Amino acid sequence: MKVIEQKTPVVVNITNYLAMNFNANALLAIGASPIMSFYDKEMDDLMRIADALVINIGCLDDCEIAGMHAAAAAAVKYGKPWVIDPVGVGASSARTSTAVELITKYHPAIVRCNASEIMVLHGTACRTRGVDSVEPVEKARTCAREFAAQHRTVVAVSGAVDYITDGEREVEVPKGSPLMAKVTTMGCCATAVCAAFAAVMPPFEAAAAAMDVMGTAGEAAATRSRGTGSLAVNFIDELSLMP
Amino acid sequence: MKVIEQKTPVVVNITNYLAMNFNANALLAIGASPIMSFYDKEMDDLMRIADALVINIGCLDDCEIAGMHAAAAAAVKYGKPWVIDPVGVGASSARTSTAVELITKYHPAIVRCNASEIMVLHGTACRTRGVDSVEPVEKARTCAREFAAQHRTVVAVSGAVDYITDGEREVEVPKGSPLMAKVTTMGCCATAVCAAFAAVMPPFEAAAAAMDVMGTAGEAAATRSRGTGSLAVNFIDELSLMP
Amino acid sequence: MKVIEQKTPVVVNITNYLAMNFNANALLAIGASPIMSFYDKEMDDLMRIADALVINIGCLDDCEIAGMHAAAAAAVKYGKPWVIDPVGVGASSARTSTAVELITKYHPAIVRCNASEIMVLHGTACRTRGVDSVEPVEKARTCAREFAAQHRTVVAVSGAVDYITDGEREVEVPKGSPLMAKVTTMGCCATAVCAAFAAVMPPFEAAAAAMDVMGTAGEAAATRSRGTGSLAVNFIDELSLMP
Numbered sequence: 001m002k003v004i005e006q007k008t009p010v011v012v013n014i015t016n017y018l019a020m021n022f023n024a025n026a027l028l029a030i031g032a033s034p035i036m037s038f039y040d041k042e043m044d045d046l047m048r049i050a051d052a053l054v055i056n057i058g059c060l061d062d063c064e065i066a067g068m069h070a071a072a073a074a075a076v077k078y079g080k081p082w083v084i085d086p087v088g089v090g091a092s093s094a095r096t097s098t099a100v101e102l103i104t105k106y107h108p109a110i111v112r113c114n115a116s117e118i119m120v121l122h123g124t125a126c127r128t129r130g131v132d133s134v135e136p137v138e139k140a141r142t143c144a145r146e147f148a149a150q151h152r153t154v155v156a157v158s159g160a161v162d163y164i165t166d167g168e169r170e171v172e173v174p175k176g177s178p179l180m181a182k183v184t185t186m187g188c189c190a191t192a193v194c195a196a197f198a199a200v201m202p203p204f205e206a207a208a209a210a211m212d213v214m215g216t217a218g219e220a221a222a223t224r225s226r227g228t229g230s231l232a233v234n235f236i237d238e239l240s241l242m243p
Numbered sequence: 244m245k246v247i248e249q250k251t252p253v254v255v256n257i258t259n260y261l262a263m264n265f266n267a268n269a270l271l272a273i274g275a276s277p278i279m280s281f282y283d284k285e286m287d288d289l290m291r292i293a294d295a296l297v298i299n300i301g302c303l304d305d306c307e308i309a310g311m312h313a314a315a316a317a318a319v320k321y322g323k324p325w326v327i328d329p330v331g332v333g334a335s336s337a338r339t340s341t342a343v344e345l346i347t348k349y350h351p352a353i354v355r356c357n358a359s360e361i362m363v364l365h366g367t368a369c370r371t372r373g374v375d376s377v378e379p380v381e382k383a384r385t386c387a388r389e390f391a392a393q394h395r396t397v398v399a400v401s402g403a404v405d406y407i408t409d410g411e412r413e414v415e416v417p418k419g420s421p422l423m424a425k426v427t428t429m430g431c432c433a434t435a436v437c438a439a440f441a442a443v444m445p446p447f448e449a450a451a452a453a454m455d456v457m458g459t460a461g462e463a464a465a466t467r468s469r470g471t472g473s474l475a476v477n478f479i480d481e482l483s484l485m486p
Numbered sequence: 487m488k489v490i491e492q493k494t495p496v497v498v499n500i501t502n503y504l505a506m507n508f509n510a511n512a513l514l515a516i517g518a519s520p521i522m523s524f525y526d527k528e529m530d531d532l533m534r535i536a537d538a539l540v541i542n543i544g545c546l547d548d549c550e551i552a553g554m555h556a557a558a559a560a561a562v563k564y565g566k567p568w569v570i571d572p573v574g575v576g577a578s579s580a581r582t583s584t585a586v587e588l589i590t591k592y593h594p595a596i597v598r599c600n601a602s603e604i605m606v607l608h609g610t611a612c613r614t615r616g617v618d619s620v621e622p623v624e625k626a627r628t629c630a631r632e633f634a635a636q637h638r639t640v641v642a643v644s645g646a647v648d649y650i651t652d653g654e655r656e657v658e659v660p661k662g663s664p665l666m667a668k669v670t671t672m673g674c675c676a677t678a679v680c681a682a683f684a685a686v687m688p689p690f691e692a693a694a695a696a697m698d699v700m701g702t703a704g705e706a707a708a709t710r711s712r713g714t715g716s717l718a719v720n721f722i723d724e725l726s727l728m729p
Contacts, residue, residue: 018263018279020504024670029714034670036504036576042578050576060282061306063547065608088278090286091292098357184267186275228272229479236715240668261506261522303525304549331521334535334546335528425726427510427520472722 001213001242002097003109003203005031007197009051013192014038014068016058016087022232023192025028028211029166031132032196038067044195047074052093053082054192055108057089057198058096060076060184071105081109081198081206085191090120103151109203110154111147117142118157145170156194156207158187166204176217177222183232191216213242244456244485252294252442256313256435259301259330262428265475266297266435272483273456275439281310290317294442296325297435298351300332300341301428307342314348324352324441324449328434330391332356333363340462346394352446354371354390355434358383361400365390388413399437399450400431407454409447416451418458420465427477431459456485487699487728491517495537495685499678500524501575502544507669508718509540512606514700515726518682524553537685539568541594541676543575543584546672549609551584558592567595567684567692571677575599576606595631597691598642598677601626608633626633631656642693643653643679644673650697659685659694661701663708669718676700699728 010033013222015023020036027034040063053075055068075082086099099121099147103111111121122143139162149167157163160237162173180186193213197206221234254275258266278289290296296461298320303383316440318325329342344363346354354364365386384406385466387398392410399407405416423429436456440449464477496519506522513520521532526549533539541554541563561568571573572585579684585607589597597607608629627649635653643649648659667673679699681691707720 016279017260017503018267020506022672023265024504025714025718028668028670035577036502037545039580042546042580045578045580059280060285061310063306067547093279094282094288094290128587129530182271183265184271187349225480226477227480227483228268229476229483231474232268232479233719235712236718239713240713240715258511259522260503260512264507302523303528306549307612335531337525337531349621385675427507427514468723470640470723470726471511472719472726473512476719478669
């Protein structure tokens with residue numbers, strides 16, 4: 001994509017192990033330059049050369065958490081935008097405390113999540129079941145608006161219709177395919193794409209553009225795919241062919 | 244698959260890093276809800292909401308081993324079935340001691356392995372070579388039956404003809420394709436599918452059903468595939484299309 | 487491939503998390519037997535049965551670094567060839583010190599890298615940007631020759647035209663496709679293939695043969711691929727079909 005390729009932003013990703021390959025391929029496909037790492041001792045070096053940061057809490061351990069804090073602190077220090085994906089927040093107290101602490105302490109530019117996750121972050125009772133959302137995206141919109149306003153961030157909630165808000169403005173992206181939820185780390189990928197866009201435009205516009213790209217590519221890929229295996233492959237193809 | 248989708252079981256996977264993405268996609272394709280994690284501090288929380296657990300020793304380190312013990316203990320505590328994949332047991336003393344200790348201490352519902360691995364677990368001399376089996380599945384059947392009876396578990400041995408036994412009953416699954424052994428983590432995937440089935444039916448029936456699903460999907464995928472790259476993709480497609 | 491299959495070499499891979507699945511599939515496709523691990527406590531056991539070793543510094547942490555040292559020491563002890571991929575060396579001081587220390591201490595048979603990386607290792611000023619090279623491969627040739635001669639190793643520099651040298655001899659491989667750089671861990675895969683060949687022939691010949699295989703498979707795959715997602719799949723297909 002020209003808008004990304006013109007800058008070829010370096011995007012540092014602290015992400016879960018499932019998402020690493022798929023998300024790196026997605027970032028390469030749209031013209032960004034991904035670095036996947038979680039080593040706390042190199043985060044200051046990496047964030048100095050990086051244009052944006054992804055922190056995804058999908059697979060936690062003590063080393064990863066240390067890397068997340070080092071990276072977020074360096075992003076703040078060097079003025080680079082960062083995006084958090086609070087995967088499965090609410091499923092364990094470790095996930096909840098890690099996500100809340102990172103958001104409160106380092107102020108992400110974008111929170112990219114599903115309906116259940118924003119409700120947990122907001123403090124609204126909701127039904128969580130593992131890492132997949134069981135709440136309709138509509139019910140989460142109030143939570144997203146309030147959370148965005150309170151934390152001065154942008155919240156992008158994925159669902160049948162994606163919803164992006166900065167607490168005042170809001171935009172809907174009614175694209176994509178229900179099959180996308182059957183491809184693992186598709187949500188994580190949306191987060192990585194948000195970060196690539198946040199490197200070249202303001203956070204609200206970046207999140208809206210990223211969710212639009214995800215939905216457009218997913219929709220086109222779904223029409224070409226026999227099942228969910230080929231959907232993952234065709235999705236990367238579609239990203240790599242976007243003008 | 245309807246039998247899985249009706250419950251959409253949450254399957255927690257402590258698995259090797261290679262297998263995470265492929266196995267999560269396989270679990271989503273059959274209608275389960277996968278969580279991939281190995282963080283000891285969240286295992287009690289996760290196993291409380293989980294319906295089954297996979298422990299795969301393919302990539303060990305001290306953190307993973309701690310997570311495995313925490314998860315297996317929580318599975319026992321909450322009465323959730325768990326399945327072990329003793330990848331490459333015998334290739335190093337670390338693998339052997341980890342597998343033996345987990346099985347002896349926490350009594351898995353199913354041991355899913357290859358011919359060499361069950362012979363190592365059983366204590367029979369065999370030729371191991373890295374993580375790929377060099378023993379014909381037939382030679383391992385006696386070991387499997389004896390091990391299953393002794394440990395009151397189900398053993399599912401994959402091979403040209405898969406073999407499942409609980410020490411008394413036994414079933415053969417003569418499906419699949421030799422090309423499946425050329426796709427990495429295909430065996431790990433069988434283990435994950437066993438766990439999904441163990442969440443909705445008893446262990447012996449679950450292992451037999453899982454190996455049948457693997458063989459059926461693999462066979463269908465092989466007829467559509469040019470090589471081993473497309474086989475992996477088509478395999479997930481086939482899983483996602485099963486009625 | 488017959489030349490690999492005849493021995494079915496066991497290749498131990500300490501590699502980054504992105505590369506694990508793709509590289510294991512590549513090794514299986516050409517007829518090698520991959521083990522992916524980074525556990526320091528099993529490296530002596532594994533290297534005793536292994537035929538070659540890959541060390542790839544793409545995702546560092548303290549555990550991985552300990553595993554790298556244990557593995558390289560065991561490779562030296564048992565006389566097994568090992569190949570290093572100094573991913574992103576220069577992007578952080580942790581990467582630079584890890585790569586330099588491993589090379590200096592344990593003398594790899596092959597250094598497989600891109601143009602920027604060999605210039606960093608050689609000590610020549612160059613423009614690094616994340617983990618992707620921004621130097622034309624031609625500028626790096628002098629560095630590669632000098633580094634190979636000084637360290638008595640083989641250097642294989644990938645680029646539009648791959649370049650392999652042992653300090654005296656040199657060979658060019660003008661194959662491949664520019665799209666290969668858009669598939670993540672394609673370079674890591676070249677390193678793994680180098681190791682498989684190094685298990686069955688001398689390092690210089692092995693590196694030349696490996697880069698030729700990579701270029702041939704990549705070129706054939708590119709002609710069949712719609713985008714970069716299918717390129718990754720078709721690439722493994724092509725490897726698995728090589729005579």
